[in-house]
Amino acid sequence: MAQEKRETYWLEDTIWHTPLNVIYHYSVHLDILPVEQKKTKSFRKADEMLKAAIALLGIHIDDSKQYWLQPVPDSEKTPDVRTGTPAPLVEGQPPLFETQDVEVVDFIPEPGEDIATFLGRTKLSPGKAYDAKTTILCHIQTEIYTPSLQGITGTLRENSAVCSVLVLGRTHPTRKDYALFQVHPQFKIIAEYNVKEALEKNPQTGTLHMRRGSKPNNKSRPEEKHCPFESLGFECPLIK
Numbered sequence: 719m720a721q722e723k724r725e726t727y728w729l730e731d732t733i734w735h736t737p738l739n740v741i742y743h744y745s746v747h748l749d750i751l752p753v754e755q756k757k758t759k760s761f762r763k764a765d766e767m768l769k770a771a772i773a774l775l776g777i778h779i780d781d782s783k784q785y786w787l788q789p790v791p792d793s794e795k796t797p798d799v800r801t802g803t804p805a806p807l808v809e810g811q812p813p814l815f816e817t818q819d820v821e822v823v824d825f826i827p828e829p830g831e832d833i834a835t836f837l838g839r840t841k842l843s844p845g846k847a848y849d850a851k852t853t854i855l856c857h858i859q860t861e862i863y864t865p866s867l868q869g870i871t872g873t874l875r876e877n878s879a880v881c882s883v884l885v886l887g888r889t890h891p892t893r894k895d896y897a898l899f900q901v902h903p904q905f906k907i908i909a910e911y912n913v914k915e916a917l918e919k920n921p922q923t924g925t926l927h928m929r930r931g932s933k934p935n936n937k938s939r940p941e942e943k944h945c946p947f948e949s950l951g952f953e954c955p956l957i958k
Contacts, residue, residue, distance in 0.1 A: 736924065770822060853882045874903075885899045
């Protein structure tokens with residue numbers, strides 16, 4: 719998400735959402751759904767969007783860029799979430815929107831398995847072959863003990879994967895405190911933050927509508943007319 723990015727002038731899905739919109743509508747409309755509905759594939763993809771949105775807050779704290787995201791339809795057969803940020807305008811060149819694919823995975827280890835081994839068995843296995851324009855976001859629950867993250871980086875150096883790997887962990891059992899680290903290809907502490915406080919410092923809402931062309935004609939709409947999860951079949955009835 720903050721690593722090497724692909725630059726594009728247009729994408730099939732023209733609607734992009736802020737992390738705040740994703741987090742707000744998930745907490746208000748999706749988190750209250752019945753347990754059975756939370757077992758669906760659509761809900762899992764919405765949950766992956768939530769985790770990507772929380773990670774983007776940490777990346778924004780680190781680099782001050784504004785990020786947007788959208789779910790990726792299964793028909794594309796690519797990672798779960800796509801994130802994007804406008805590239806700086808260069809005189810004489812068309813505007814670019816840098817995007818990054820994000821594959822989200824929950825750390826659910828087999829007995830005795832650490833994070834590096836888990837990733838090597840799953841998302842970094844030889845059969846996966848994610849490219850350098852994809853980020854693996856590994857989410858860790860609070861109750862899971864995590865050994866040295868720098869040690870994970872050392873172990874993953876033996877892996878030939880070219881994609882970047884981030885680890886997002888909740889650091890408090892009740893407060894929404896998180897820590898975000900990069901563990902591959904190098905180690906970096908990106909940010910430690912509280913979601914509510916981070917959103918208050920970056921309160922951007924609305925949607926971004928991308929349009930083809932060589933002029934900077936993309937339009938940001940502060941009024942919210944689209945639910946971040948509408949393409950997954952969910953409604954956000956409180957949108958005004």
